[in-house]
Amino acid sequence: MTSELAELAQELEASSRSLAESREREAAIETARRELVSWISHDLRTPLASMRAMTEALEDGMASDVPGYYRKIIGQTEQMTAMVNDLLELSKIQAGSLRLRAEPLDLYDLVSDALADLAPLASKRGIRLDGGGDRECMAVADGPSLARAVRNILLNAIIYSRPDTEVHVSVGRDNGNAVVAVQDHCGGIPDEDLPHLFQTGWQKDPARGTAEGLQGSYSGAGIGLSMVAGIVKAHGGWVTVNNVDAGCRFALSLPAGLLPPSSLPGESLPPALADDRHGGTS
Numbered sequence: 001m002t003s004e005l006a007e008l009a010q011e012l013e014a015s016s017r018s019l020a021e022s023r024e025r026e027a028a029i030e031t032a033r034r035e036l037v038s039w040i041s042h043d044l045r046t047p048l049a050s051m052r053a054m055t056e057a058l059e060d061g062m063a064s065d066v067p068g069y070y071r072k073i074i075g076q077t078e079q080m081t082a083m084v085n086d087l088l089e090l091s092k093i094q095a096g097s098l099r100l101r102a103e104p105l106d107l108y109d110l111v112s113d114a115l116a117d118l119a120p121l122a123s124k125r126g127i128r129l130d131g132g133g134d135r136e137c138m139a140v141a142d143g144p145s146l147a148r149a150v151r152n153i154l155l156n157a158i159i160y161s162r163p164d165t166e167v168h169v170s171v172g173r174d175n176g177n178a179v180v181a182v183q184d185h186c187g188g189i190p191d192e193d194l195p196h197l198f199q200t201g202w203q204k205d206p207a208r209g210t211a212e213g214l215q216g217s218y219s220g221a222g223i224g225l226s227m228v229a230g231i232v233k234a235h236g237g238w239v240t241v242n243n244v245d246a247g248c249r250f251a252l253s254l255p256a257g258l259l260p261p262s263s264l265p266g267e268s269l270p271p272a273l274a275d276d277r278h279g280g281t282s
Contacts, residue, residue, distance in 0.1 A: 044083070047076035089148065090227045100142035100234060107137045107178055107254075108171045114151045115169065118158060126163040133171035139178040139254045141235050146254075149228040150180055153250050156224065157184035161247065177237070177253045185247040197241055198229040228252075 051073050057063040115131050122129050157167045165185035172179055189197070229239050237254040 040083070040087070044080060047080055051076055086152075086224055086227055089145070090230065100145060102140050103143060104138055104140055105143050105146075107139055107180055108133065108135055110143070110147055111150060111169055111171050111180060114147065114154050117151065118154055121155075122158045122167065125158060125161075127158050127161050128166040129158075130166055130168045131170070132168070134173065137171045137173065137178050141254060145231045146235065149231040149252065152224045152228050153180075153182045153252065157182050157186070157248075157250070160184060160186040162187065165246075174253065177255060179251055179253050181249060181251045183244060183247060183249040187246065188243045189241070189248055191243070194241060194243075198225050198239065 054063070054069045054073055058066065058069055063069045111131060115129050119129060154167070154169060161167055161184045167185070168183045170179075170181045170183075172181075225239075232239050232252050232254065235254050237252065240251045240253070242249050242251075
């Protein structure tokens with residue numbers, strides 16, 4: 001009887017610990033959700049207020065540079081659209097409803113398109129873009145979602161790099177995997193912050209520093225990198241980040257093997273599972 005009671009006491013104690021851990025996880029998830037909603041509201045409210053002020057100035061005939069106002073309104077609209085698209089993608093990942101279409105694609109071409117797309121922004125910020133690596137690096141992946149992930153990483157590198165520096169993008173192979181690596185000159189990230197970069201809603205500066213794209217503050221709603229990690233994980237790969245000379249190196253590693261027997265080119269892969277539900281571009 002004594003041994004049975006001891007076993008029962010151990011089971012009750014284990015159950016109690018499990019319940020306590022579950023409550024802590026739920027509390028952390030709820031806190032992260034509230035912070036994410038608050039930050040997104042902030043990020044949407046700022047351009048909306050600016051757009052309203054500009055449209056009222058246009059309506060009253062008080063705008064001195066009408067074409068410039070129109071360009072700014074269009075730019076801020078595109079910024080909000082990108083944020084909403086990131087949220088939709090992230091919600092699919094976390095709900096496990098993201099579906100990928102498996103097809104062979106050349107990562108070099110995919111990276112070249114991203115470089116061409118972001119070249120004007122890089123030039124405006126005084127950033128030189130340098131691409132290189134294997135001229136042909138095939139992988140089996142969903143083109144649109146993977147292109148979104150690569151573009152997001154490259155955009156972050158451009159925004160956070162110091163002016164008159166270089167962002168280097170390379171495509172190659174490592175231990176049989178296809179790797180897309182982006183190295184910037186952001187000045188580096190504190191080691192204690194590196195594990196949090198891919199957590200949904202996490203930001204370095206809770207005060208929402210407004211210095212535009214500058215080192216030391218992580219602007220945005222904290223969903224871009226979480227989305228990138230989710231997309232790459234859905235492909236069976238992983239994302240790593242390390243401090244290197246005067247900056248950071250993000251590496252997206254993808255299996256470069258053949259299609260799984262159950263998935264032929266063009267067929268849908270199983271829904272992506274997002275097992276990191278509380279764990280974030282800006």
